[in-house]
Every structure is written in structure tokens, then in C-alpha cells.
Amino acid sequence: MIVAKNDEAKRSKLWRITFLVSTALIILIAVYILTKMFTTNPLEGNWIGEDGRYNLKVKSKGIVVVTIPEIAEETSVEVVLPYSIDKENKTVTIKMDEEELNRLAEKSDGQYTTETLQNALAPIVTSFDYSVEQERLTLVEREYGEQLTFIQE
Template identity: 45%
Template sequence: MFTQEQEVKRSKEWKVVMAISSILIIVIAVFFLFRMFHSNPLEGTWVNEENDMTLKIKGGTTMVMEVPGALDGNDMELQLKYTIDRSEKMITIEVDDAEIQKALDNSDGTLTEETVKNEADQITSSYDYSVEQDEMTLTEREYGDQLTFVRK
């Protein structure tokens, strides 16, 4: 009789463990499915060696463009805004005049407004994007020019 009570107790404990494990598996699966369909596929640090440009794309709507040493030996960092349409696989990158002014202030007078605008014009546009493994290709929608970035 004593062993039958232990068996009933073990059976209840086993059912609780199985229920908790099943719930945990379902929660993890939902997390990964949500992340797969709702995360930003472009988020991360991308390097374009051709133009010596680095894009740090953050979640939300901001990215930072870094151009190290390309402007007369001066590093430039410029914050850009972007909108992404996942269904169309399109990204639109824009720059505010306030961000250009902030980049000028951070340069201690070594950069000119024209120089910063020229660097920003290299990337501000609407692009179709394609990500394959660690390579991102931005194809300009209007002219078809391509920029290729490698994930860092």
C-alpha cells in the first residue's frame, strides 16, 4: 500500500513536469516565430569597403553612418533616419539638417557643411534591400546603383 501511494505521487509529479515542459517549449517556439517575422533583418553593423563606410543600423528608425578618415583624415559620424517596408523589401534613408549641424559641431570645425552633405548624399535614397548570409545589397530604386555591405 505504501508503494502504491508513492506511485500515485510520482505520477502526479511527472504530469506537472510534463505540463511545465510543454508550456516552456510552446513559449520558446512563439518567441522565435515572433522574432523571425517581426525583427529588423538589417539590424547590426554593416561595412562597405568600397566607400569606406560603416552603417550601424539600430532597431527602430535610426542608423549611424561612420566614414573613418575619408574626409581629409577626419572621422565623420552622422545619424540618419530610415523607414523599412519588410513586405516590399525596401528601405528609405533620410538625413535631418539638425543631424548635419550636430556632425559639424562634433568635428570641431574640420568639416564643412558641403562635405558632410556630400557624404550623406551617398546613402540617402530609397533602396531595395537583399540580405544573404552576411552580405547586404542595397539597390537604388531610381537608378539601379548597388551598394554592397558585409556584416561585421
């Protein structure tokens, strides 16, 4: 009886306002959750190669940063590559960026060449079927079936 001092009309009005605010809040939270579930990139994040050949940083804007550990004497290289994802068919295609490879080769002062980078990236620059389960990313090459496994960092 403390609320609205025994005035039934005021209590009714407060109840309606409370009900409308809570309903609006529930709807906003539901929309947010559904948006996150169906529009986020399932591959986004940092992935460490199980075999140690590659590490991936998948970003949301169609960019993946591939880290090749020890391409030259105790030197790792981060290569920025474009990718496209088809969530419906669960496929991802990582593409080669010649300009980026040329830029990195020039910057390396002769430690590695564009061809060395192309050869090192050859297994990762292709189309894959992907599967993400329990912080484990599995990429299966679509043509030959070779498999790369990554663990989320």
C-alpha cells in the first residue's frame, strides 16, 4: 500500500508502465540475441594451428591474418589475405593477394621472396568446408580433402 498511497488509478498506471518497459526490454534482448546468432561470423577470432604450420586471425570484414611461423630463420610472417564465407553451405574461400606478398617480400630484405610466400601459403589459399565445434575449427579442402585443424585461442 506504500506505492501510490492507496490510489488504485495511480497503481494501475504504474503497473502498465512497468509492464510496457519490461516487455520492450525483453523484445530488445531477444532481437539482440537472434541477431548475434544468425549474423555473426562463426570463424571470427584467433585460431592456433594444431600442427604449428599456421595461425589465423579471422576478422569480420573479410580479412584473415595468416601467421606463418619460421618462414625464414626464426622469423614469422603475418600475411593479410581476403576471404569470403558462405554460412549456408559452410564454406570459406581464402584468396591470394599478390600485392601484399610483394610488399612483404620487399620489406623482408631478402630473407624470403614472393614465391617463398606463395609456396608457404599454397595449402591455405583455397576453398574449404569448415566445421566449428567446441573451440576447434576444422578446414577440409574441397578438392582433395586435406584437413587443417585449429584450436581457438
